[in-house]
Amino acid sequence: MTNRSTTEQNQPHAELPNPFRGAVEEILAEPVPLVNLARIRARLPAAAEPHAVRRAWPARFRQLALAGAAAAVVVAAAALWTPSSNAWAQAIKQVREAKSLSYTELLTLKGQEQPVKTRNFIATDGRKRTEHAGMGKARGVTTIFDANGFVRITLIEDSKTALVPDRVEAPGGNPRPVFLAWLDSLKKAGDKPDKELGRKVLDGRNVTGFVATLGLLTFTMWVDDATGKPARIEYESQIQGTGYERSVMTDFRFDENLDESLFSFDVPEGYKVGPKQPALPSVPGGEKSIVEALRGYTNRADGKFPASIADWGPWVLLVSKDSRDGKLDPEAMGMLAHLGAITPFLSSMRKDDYSYLGEGQTIEKKEAIVFWYKKPDGTHRAIYGDFSVKDVTAEDLPKK
């Protein structure tokens, strides 16, 4: 049955006496199909010339005529009518078929009241441009990624500096699975959401809400009733202990004519090329990178394990206090390379299938499990305080 929950603000029919109230609720609960715009567009004049307008047959007459032509009816009906669909399906179709896309993202960071706001542009070929609004006196920072999610150029508007990486690849392999995980997940969504949230008014627009879990992400999508397009998409981070907690995306624009220059990897005129950071070494990723990252951290932190392996803030602080003239020593570079490879590894698992337990632990507790995860074959692996790694059973794991 259709969900009828609405906000107080959005249910003027509550002022009607029953049974009229129930009847209006019923009308509002009926799913509105997607209009066949192509059929209407085909009849519109290229220019607003009144005499050029030719009226189409009413749909019911056309249907009767088609009913007489048995052989043609299947083909004609398929061409004339779009399948019945709900707002979720319409919105997913928009996302799936979008050739280009732009949207605003508000990223809620742990411990910060104000979310970080970015405007994002995705080109037809998958390149992405992310514009961070300026913070404090600084103006914006723009990052341009290639289609695989590798950073190709970072532009700092305040100092007119362009940072160009020496080497394109990142530790831990291709970041694409994390880079646009939300978009890739939504493109694969079916025509039915898990749950409907009813209707409400959002930023002055009437919207209908849906919830769906796709892969490792659970989305809440609010669809604009008038346009059938997503008005707001939200999801929680699926990585335990990460610095960011929630993403809220709004102001979607599909198939805009995005200028090619938005995605150029070239240094713009007026920008100087900033100091090149040495490339991070290649690392294996997976449990090996967790071990090496933790080993590097405890070496610098008097044997103490970090509070999180997904929140990079304390790690960066730790290495930056030992840096000289902004340059990192090779060990620090190696540690950060391993750290960077951890997030893609964690992103590939369900939240319940791994746990980091190192907070408050030291290397002196050699037998303590500091991290465990469940392999795809269902067996478990654990990393101990002495950095040894062993197969374990589910019963061996510390209770949460």
Added chain:
Amino acid sequence: MTPDWSRILEEHGQAVFQAAFRILGQRSDAEDTSQEVFLEACSSPQAGGVRNWGAYLRKLAVFRALDLRRRRRNLTSLDACVLPADSSNPCDEAVRHELADRMRDIIAALPEREGAVFTLRYHELLSNPQIAEVLEISVGAVAAAIHKVRAKLETMIAETSKGALP
């Protein structure tokens, strides 16, 4: 200036269709009405001067859909309408459909302006100032229309309880 019909259709097509669909309850009728609305807008000599296409097209959609419903069901007054019964079993699809259908007849049987105000307020969830903008009437006229409609609905309930209506 020639309006960009393709863009106008893209932006407002679904909203026009939705307004018509909620009044008519039939996809084919709602598509016919939507088509009629855009063709009427195209051929209107006022087209070049329209500033708020959303409001203009919505108004046309509501009036054309109410016209069609009224013609189809031969609705000349509320006397011809049957009060929607309270649904004892809301899971019963047929009962719920009947409930909505009777409500649509009642809306179409109202005087034109009252039917349009009812639709915009309770189907499209517009505020009174928004309704006033769409229908190009004063906010006071919107409030008066809503008051009249509610009074008529109350009367229908009272008369039904006395057995005056089936």
